[in-house]
Amino acid sequence: MALDQNSENTEASFGFTENKSSMENVEKQDQNSDNQAINSSTSLPSERMVIYNADIQLTVKNYEKARTELERKAAEIGGYLVEDTTNRYGEEQLSGMMVFRIPQQHFSSFLQSAEEAAAEVTNRHVSGQDVxxxxxxxxxxLRSKxxxxxRxxxxxxxxxxxxDLLKISSDLSKVQEEIEQLTGRMNYLQNQTAYSTVTITLEENSILVPGIDNKELNTWQKVKKQLVVNINWLLSFLSGSIVLIAGNLPIIILLALVIGIPLVILRKRRNVRNEEKK
Known part of the structure; x- marks a missing residue:
């Protein structure tokens, strides 16, 4: 019986040691995954992954026409507009900025079309980042993770x-979080290389000359308006005067009596004195 008991303890100890040893191997594999990734990345694919960006400044004869044409051209080749800003100077001259996302295979042709439609290219900057x-x-x-x-x-x-369950669950959660981060970064790079960013600044070189507009004259309309304003002011004044007199009528009558009666008495006394002198 003692031998059997020792044998069971040994087997349990061996099982725990084997499980612990396996966990340590997994942790070592996780720690060495970055080094393995670096070593395996020495063989690069034949097709390079490059993020292209372009920033051009154009002078155009008609701002609205050029803006509409650029948006149409981008949609035609599968691109899209992500930002559009328009400024007006002195209600005459227009300028603005447009930001496009263009499929990489149409990047060069879109730039060429934009520059050909402009009266002048004042600035051009194209950059690429090899990723x-x-x-x-x-x-x-990602493969290593x-x-x-x-495992x-x-x-x-x-x-x-x-x-063991808690330890393995914690390690598994960390590895899955790293997998999500790697996947997110790869998706971002794929999107950035699939679509190039083109920023176009437009400035109109012609000043719009306004035509003669007799709508601003309207002499008769202005006369009628001024007449109505004066009549309304007069009616408002008369209405206010009537309200003031009618509302204060009791006070006015009382003041008239207080002031009038003494005046009448004084006048009668003066008349009596004048008759006596005669």
Whole structure:
């Protein structure tokens, strides 16, 4: 019986040691995944991944016409407008900025069309960022992380102890978070390389001359308006005067009596004195 008990303890200890050893191997694999990714990224694909950006400034004869034509051309080749700003100077001259996302295969042709439609190209700047190595490195890292994820999921299914379940779940969560970050970065690079950003600044070189507009004269209308304003003011004044007199009539009568009666008495006394003198 003692031998059987020792044998069971040994087997349990061996099982725990084997599980712990496997976990350490997975952790080592996760730590070395970045180095493996760097080593595997030495062979780059033949087609480079480049993010193109262009910034051009154009002088045009008709701003609205040029703006409409650029938007139409972008939609025609599968691009789209992401920003549109228009400014007006002195209600005559127009200028603005348009930002397009253009499929990379039509990048050069769109720039050429925009420049040909302009009266003058005042500034042109085109830049490219090669992200091929970064993308390949991300791919390798993603493969390594997914391998670690699969290994941890198998351990999670086989684990029986609560301590092991918590440890494996924590490691699995971290690996899945890293996988999401790598996937998000790869999607961003793919979108940036698939569509190029073109910023076009437009400025109109002609000043619009307004025509003669007799709508601003309207002499008779202005006379009638001024007459109505004066009549309304007069009616308002008369109405206010009537309200003032009628509303204060009791006070006016009282003041008249207070002041009038003494005056009448004084006048009668003066008349009596004058008769006596005669």
């Amino acid at each position: 091929t190595e970064e993308f390949v490195d991300l791919e390798s890292r 997914k391998a670690v994820e699969a 941890l999921q198998s351990f999670l299914e086989e684990a029986e102890k609560t301590e």
